[in-house]
Every structure is written in C-alpha cells, then in structure tokens.
Amino acid sequence: MAELKPCKVCDYSRRKLHGLVAPSLRELKSNGCTALGLDPHSPVSVVLEDDGTIVEDETYFLCLPPNTKFMLLCEKEMWAPRKGVDGGTAWLSRDSFEVNSDTVDAPFSEAEAWHGAASRLRVDLASVLLMSEAELQGLVDAPCSDLAAALGFRNSQARALQDALQRALDRREEERQSRELLQLYLKAVEKEGGRVPIAGGESAADEADGPPKGTSSTFSPRTLMVLKGKTRPETRLSNEQLQTVVNVGAVAMATTLGWDQEKSAALVAACEAELCIRLQRVRALRSLSARSQEAAVVEAADGVEAKRKK
Known part of the structure; x- marks a missing residue:
C-alpha cells in the first residue's frame, strides 16, 4: 500500500481549505x-x-513535501496569485483574515523570508527542486554575502547558485508563457469546431482518414497535437504519456500519427530515453536526500562524541 501523504486542498477562491491524506494524485x-x-x-x-x-x-x-497546499481548478478556471488586502477597514472582514492566516506566525519578515529556504537548502540540497518560485526568487534577491554565510558557502559559490536559480526561474516563466499560448490556441481551435489548421490551409481532420479507432483513443487530442506539431515532443509529455507511447510501439504510432516507420521508431526511442532520464533523476534525488540525512546523522553523532570527550 502506498504511503499516505498529508495535503491541503483549496478551491479557486481560496475560501475553502481542507486537510486530507492521499496516497496518489488520483x-x-x-x-x-x-x-x-x-x-x-x-x-x-x-x-x-x-x-x-x-x-x-x-x-x-510523490516528491512534494507533506502538507503541500494544492488548488483544484474546474474546467474553465485558471490559477491566479493571491491578492493582497487594501488598507482602511479591510482587516475587519473575514476574507482578509483568511488571506493572511498562513502568514501570521511567519518567523521572518518579508524581506528576510529567504532564511527559511536557505535553512532547508543547507540541510538538504535536493530540496531546491521542490521550492516555490517565491522562495527561489527570495534566494536570488538575497545579499550574496548573507546567503553565503547562511549556507556555509564561499561568496563565489553563492553567486553561482543565485545565477543558476535565476536561470531556473527564467525557464519556468518561459514554460508558463508557452502553456498560456497553448491554452489560447486550444480555445481558438475549439471555437472553430476542432479543425486544427496546418500548412496549406487545410485542417488536421482533412489530412488523412485517421488511425484505427482503438489506437487513437489511447491519446487525447492535445497529446496528439504535441506529438505531431512540436520539436522534441518527448520533453513535453508526462511520465504516464511517455510510457503509453513506449507501450504502443513504433508500428501503432506510425498508424496513429500517419508517419513512416522510421520516424515513428525514432519518436518511440526518444520517449523511452526521456523516460529513463526522468527515472534516473528521481533515483538521484532520493539518493541525494538519503546521503544528506546520513551526513546529518554522522555530524550529530560526532557532536555527541565530542561532548563526551570534554
């Protein structure tokens, strides 16, 4: 049985917040x-x-820490950042209390909020993979000398870390913009009756008679669009989708996408390689976390031994 993970869930308005445990995303x-x-x-x-x-x-x-707060969005809802509360008497309202309830007992001021992220990073370097954008931005904006002191790094190492985090934030922003453009594109396609324009002014529905019904139903229209229209589509698919492509095989994918055998075989091979890379990253993350914990235990044991000798 999978381990139960304590989580928090809220709706689009953030007015409902519930705690629950779940062993899986489903x-x-x-x-x-x-x-x-x-x-x-x-x-x-x-x-x-x-x-x-x-x-x-x-x-x-499964890699996210316990008590992570999730938001469930219905079909036409989109995530929006938390809105601040205006001055005056807004603090009297119940909504304003709910908005700020998570920050009342914050141990650091807003200007020094990066200390918490730095503390977690010093204990476990792998925790950087699970930090929010706000935490990463706080580490980037922190004074280099202060960050180096908090992490036990040299100033040059802290600066290199900040540069790497800034690049990661830039990539996230590019991915977010790409998702927004894709959503707009899908809405436009939906309004046009599901006819996806392609080169030559025709639509995807007119391109071919389509793959066998049993095979095409394995993939959603969005997944098929990514497979057909994107460079390196394997980097844009989830692990489950990658595994599905590998399981279906080159012959069925050639029929589904209307490609030749060589091109579909290359796609399946790329998906399999990407899946292996992701699994290796997960194993590396777990190994790094385990080593970090072992180092902490050894350090604590050395400290106890040193006290005994004194």
Whole structure:
C-alpha cells in the first residue's frame, strides 16, 4: 500500500481549505472534490496554490513535501496569485483574515523570508527542486554575502547558485508563457469546431482518414497535437504519456500519427530515453536526500562524541 501523504486542498477562491491524506494524485483529486463540494465526474486540474505549477505527474506529486497546499481548478478556471488586502477597514472582514492566516506566525519578515529556504537548502540540497518560485526568487534577491554565510558557502559559490536559480526561474516563466499560448490556441481551435489548421490551409481532420479507432483513443487530442506539431515532443509529455507511447510501439504510432516507420521508431526511442532520464533523476534525488540525512546523522553523532570527550 502506498504511503499516505498529508495535503491541503483549496478551491479557486481560496475560501475553502481542507486537510486530507492521499496516497496518489488520483486520490487527491477524488478526495479533494468531495471535500470542496466539486463534481467528481467533471474534469479537474491540480496546481500548486502558491505559484500555479501544474501537477499532473504522479512521480512529481510523490516528491512534494507533506502538507503541500494544492488548488483544484474546474474546467474553465485558471490559477491566479493571491491578492493582497487594501488598507482602511479591510482587516475587519473575514476574507482578509483568511488571506493572511498562513502568514501570521511567519518567523521572518518579508524581506528576510529567504532564511527559511536557505535553512532547508543547507540541510538538504535536493530540496531546491521542490521550492516555490517565491522562495527561489527570495534566494536570488538575497545579499550574496548573507546567503553565503547562511549556507556555509564561499561568496563565489553563492553567486553561482543565485545565477543558476535565476536561470531556473527564467525557464519556468518561459514554460508558463508557452502553456498560456497553448491554452489560447486550444480555445481558438475549439471555437472553430476542432479543425486544427496546418500548412496549406487545410485542417488536421482533412489530412488523412485517421488511425484505427482503438489506437487513437489511447491519446487525447492535445497529446496528439504535441506529438505531431512540436520539436522534441518527448520533453513535453508526462511520465504516464511517455510510457503509453513506449507501450504502443513504433508500428501503432506510425498508424496513429500517419508517419513512416522510421520516424515513428525514432519518436518511440526518444520517449523511452526521456523516460529513463526522468527515472534516473528521481533515483538521484532520493539518493541525494538519503546521503544528506546520513551526513546529518554522522555530524550529530560526532557532536555527541565530542561532548563526551570534554
């Protein structure tokens, strides 16, 4: 049985917040819909409440720390950042209390919020993979000398870390903009009756008679569009989608996409290689976390031994 993960779920308005435990992303959706009073049969997407990162990969969900706050979005809802509260008497309202309830007992001021992230980073370097954009930005904006002192780094190492984090933030922003453009494109296609324009002014529906019904139903229209129209589509698919492509095989993919055998075989090989790379990253993350914990135990044991000698 999978380990139960304590989580927090809220709706689009953030006015409903419930705590629950879930062993998987699917269970989180099901239990979250029940807790928030959403229709369990309607499509629901899961994002991180603090920065809107889409959570659709089971492995990524399992890597998130306990008590992570998720937001469940219905079909036409989109994530928006938390709104601040205006001055005057707004503090008297219940909504203003709910907005600020998570920050009342914050141990650091807003200007020094990066200390918490730095403390976690010093204990476990792998924790940087699970930090929110706000935490990463705080580390980037922190004074280099102060960050170096907090992490036990040299100034040059701290500066290199900040540069790497800034590049990671830039990539996230590019990915977010790409997702927004894709959503706009899909809405435009939906309004046009599902006819995806291609070169020559024709539509994807007119391009061919289509693959066998049993094979095409394995993939959603969005996945098929990514496979056909993107360079290196394997980098844009979830682990589950990659595994599906590998399981289907080159012959069936050639029929599904209307490609020749050589091109579809290259796609399947690329998906398999990408899946292996992601699994290696997960193993490396777990190994790094285990080593960090072992180092902490050894350091604590050395400290106890030193005290005994004194």
